[in-house]
Amino acid sequence: MFRTGSRGTHDTGPAAEALRLVKVTKTYGGGDSEVTALDGITLSLSRGSFTAVMGPSGSGKSTLLQCAAGLDRPDSGIVVVDGAEMTGSGEAELTRFRRSRVGFVFQQYNLLDTLTVVQNTVLPLKLAGRRVDRRRAREILTAVGLGDRLGHRPDQLSGGQRQRVAIARALVTEPRVIFADEPTGALDSRSAREVLRLLQEAVRVHGRTVVMVTHDPVAASYADSVLFLADGRLAGHLHAPTADAVAERLAHLGDDVPAGV
Amino acid sequence: MLVLALRSVRQRPGRLLATLLSAFLGAAIIMTFNSLHDTAGQPGVDSVSAETLTTSASVVGGYGTLLVFFAVASTLTVNVRQRSAELELLRCSGATPAQIKRMVVGEAVVVALAGAALAIGPAMLGGHALLGVFQDSGQVADSVDYAFGPVALVSGVDITLVAAAGAAFLAVRRATRPAVRRGRARTFLAYGALVAGAVSVTTTFAFSATDAALMAAPAYGAILLSVGLAMLAPRLLNGLLAGLSLTGASGWLAVRTLRRRVEHVSGILMSLVLFTAVSTATLTMQSVESDAVAASGLRKSVDAKNLETLNLTVVGIIAVFVCVMLVNSLYAATTYRGGEFGRQRLAGATPGQVLGTVGVETAVLTAVGVLLGSVAALAGIVPFTMVRTDGVLPGQAPGIWLAVSSVAAAVTLGTSLGTARRALRTPAVAAVATVA
Numbered sequence A: 001m002f003r004t005g006s007r008g009t010h011d012t013g014p015a016a017e018a019l020r021l022v023k024v025t026k027t028y029g030g031g032d033s034e035v036t037a038l039d040g041i042t043l044s045l046s047r048g049s050f051t052a053v054m055g056p057s058g059s060g061k062s063t064l065l066q067c068a069a070g071l072d073r074p075d076s077g078i079v080v081v082d083g084a085e086m087t088g089s090g091e092a093e094l095t096r097f098r099r100s101r102v103g104f105v106f107q108q109y110n111l112l113d114t115l116t117v118v119q120n121t122v123l124p125l126k127l128a129g130r131r132v133d134r135r136r137a138r139e140i141l142t143a144v145g146l147g148d149r150l151g152h153r154p155d156q157l158s159g160g161q162r163q164r165v166a167i168a169r170a171l172v173t174e175p176r177v178i179f180a181d182e183p184t185g186a187l188d189s190r191s192a193r194e195v196l197r198l199l200q201e202a203v204r205v206h207g208r209t210v211v212m213v214t215h216d217p218v219a220a221s222y223a224d225s226v227l228f229l230a231d232g233r234l235a236g237h238l239h240a241p242t243a244d245a246v247a248e249r250l251a252h253l254g255d256d257v258p259a260g261v
Numbered sequence B: 001m002l003v004l005a006l007r008s009v010r011q012r013p014g015r016l017l018a019t020l021l022s023a024f025l026g027a028a029i030i031m032t033f034n035s036l037h038d039t040a041g042q043p044g045v046d047s048v049s050a051e052t053l054t055t056s057a058s059v060v061g062g063y064g065t066l067l068v069f070f071a072v073a074s075t076l077t078v079n080v081r082q083r084s085a086e087l088e089l090l091r092c093s094g095a096t097p098a099q100i101k102r103m104v105v106g107e108a109v110v111v112a113l114a115g116a117a118l119a120i121g122p123a124m125l126g127g128h129a130l131l132g133v134f135q136d137s138g139q140v141a142d143s144v145d146y147a148f149g150p151v152a153l154v155s156g157v158d159i160t161l162v163a164a165a166g167a168a169f170l171a172v173r174r175a176t177r178p179a180v181r182r183g184r185a186r187t188f189l190a191y192g193a194l195v196a197g198a199v200s201v202t203t204t205f206a207f208s209a210t211d212a213a214l215m216a217a218p219a220y221g222a223i224l225l226s227v228g229l230a231m232l233a234p235r236l237l238n239g240l241l242a243g244l245s246l247t248g249a250s251g252w253l254a255v256r257t258l259r260r261r262v263e264h265v266s267g268i269l270m271s272l273v274l275f276t277a278v279s280t281a282t283l284t285m286q287s288v289e290s291d292a293v294a295a296s297g298l299r300k301s302v303d304a305k306n307l308e309t310l311n312l313t314v315v316g317i318i319a320v321f322v323c324v325m326l327v328n329s330l331y332a333a334t335t336y337r338g339g340e341f342g343r344q345r346l347a348g349a350t351p352g353q354v355l356g357t358v359g360v361e362t363a364v365l366t367a368v369g370v371l372l373g374s375v376a377a378l379a380g381i382v383p384f385t386m387v388r389t390d391g392v393l394p395g396q397a398p399g400i401w402l403a404v405s406s407v408a409a410a411v412t413l414g415t416s417l418g419t420a421r422r423a424l425r426t427p428a429v430a431a432v433a434t435v436a
């Protein structure tokens, strides 16, 4: 069902390139109200990298993440995750494609209120029909600082704790790429720091690849590099970012693009 | 405060459609039957016709009213429960519990009044048609004219209003004051209904086999018992779920989801239990009655046939009404779950797995509801059969029970799976973004 890229196959080992997008476009609406959210994006991220995506509101960051993660289908272009090209258009097919390759962390956590912390964490494994290693789940939850909250429900946790559950849930399937859309957008600065450290650790310690959308230059400074997006196009790139450098770039980006498109 | 309620009704008419529908149908049924009282009360109606009309208005109108009351109340409870997030938001933005209570109850009153007003026209047509059936079957003189008067109007409006406002009041009190000695009053009511039902069922033995109103006592009894059992159903469901372990991702998720949603599904269980109990009990009793009449050979067979048709029409109206209410509350409950389904999908569930989970949940609910409804129905059928005939359990009971259970299962599964399927058409990311 899924074609395998030339860089190697999923079975024989991870590809050196974790994510590749080729001329990806996405348009919403039709007629007069047509919006080009992504306008021919081509990019490549290597394995074990931590990339922040920044840009004005409406520049297409969320759309980019969703197309890359298989939560949405681009209108045209190619998405390759860990050497496997995303094909097929049905939701079930995309879901199966995502399961072993992609983890996603949302600004609004998107945990299930009816399940406990542990149950939320192992849910992706259950759904994928994979063996549920409860000890491993507990280890991961302990690592994100929730070892004493295993039986709690999301509504008994703070925002920062919920986001850490979401990260544990994204880590448990051992995906190649973790996408995070404004994961610290609803958190205070201390909880945000904890979440960012966890994402950094996933990259440094566990060799995962993380792509994170953020509006916060400080959050972006945790990444190895920053991609800037404006009007659905790539508008620059910053290596080893500092908060100040990012803020500076964003300000100039704002010059070219009228705010609130 | 009524202004606030009116405004909130106007802003979200779609949300209240389910409540409006139940108020409308409930009022229509009550008015239809109670207009027979008005018709009988007109000057110049002969005493035989008047008695026939009054008896059937009292018997059917009586338990129909009880039924409508609980059906409207359970739909409203489902509606308020679902809005707990919205109410929480209101509370956080400074509304006092008293204000929220007034808004929700006011909303229920507005919707109930609108439903009752809309019901007047259809109830007149329905009552007219019902009188026609009575006249065709020779039970009522052809000279009697139909009348829609104060009895129909007042009872229809009052009962709908009390059911809607009462249910809204109780539900919102629970929503705004969580976990405060809840369950006490419910348990008390449940046992009260069970005792009243048991008494009513036992009263059957005080009647003689040929009393015209013989069917009333066991029918009331079965409905009261089903209400009592339905109120205790969440507890039974809890016990069942504690021991239930299903394999497969959908089964696993369904059991865990249901454990946390027992309170939410209590309204649906109520409709399910009522439907099973009422349909099984009344249809079986009617068929026992028809057989007994046929066996006695007292009446001409044409008359007997007509009477049977008449009674089946009446029972059918009630059964269809409860069935519509079941669909209504199930639909309302499932449409609100789009966000939850979205989160399941984002966690890696395929649409098939989401539907599978909904299917398992519904199957468990149906099993519990049908079981309790059958117990209540049996409690009404057995005394009736013992008084009316020599037997205990009529031969046609298993067939009717099977048919009713199949309809219940088909309707609940069909509605929840169909509604869930529609909810799945919204992309997962968009589904979780819409505020419940």
Ligand SMILES: Nc1ncnc2c1ncn2[C@@H]1O[C@H](COP(=O)(O)OP(=O)(O)OP(=O)(O)O)[C@@H](O)[C@H]1O
Pocket: A028, A029, A035, A036, A037, A055, A056, A057, A058, A059, A060, A061, A062, A063, A064, A261, B430
């Ligand atoms: N489902 C949709 N239907 C129609 N238009 C959409 C939809 N989703 C996004 N858009 C449009 O596409 C463009 C890009 O949206 P996107 O959500 O990707 O922006 P963003 O960069 O994530 O913004 P923000 O920083 O505010 O989250 C916007 O103009 C938006 O209005």
Ligand SMILES: [Mg+2]
Pocket: A061, A062, A063, A181
């Ligand atoms: Mg966004």
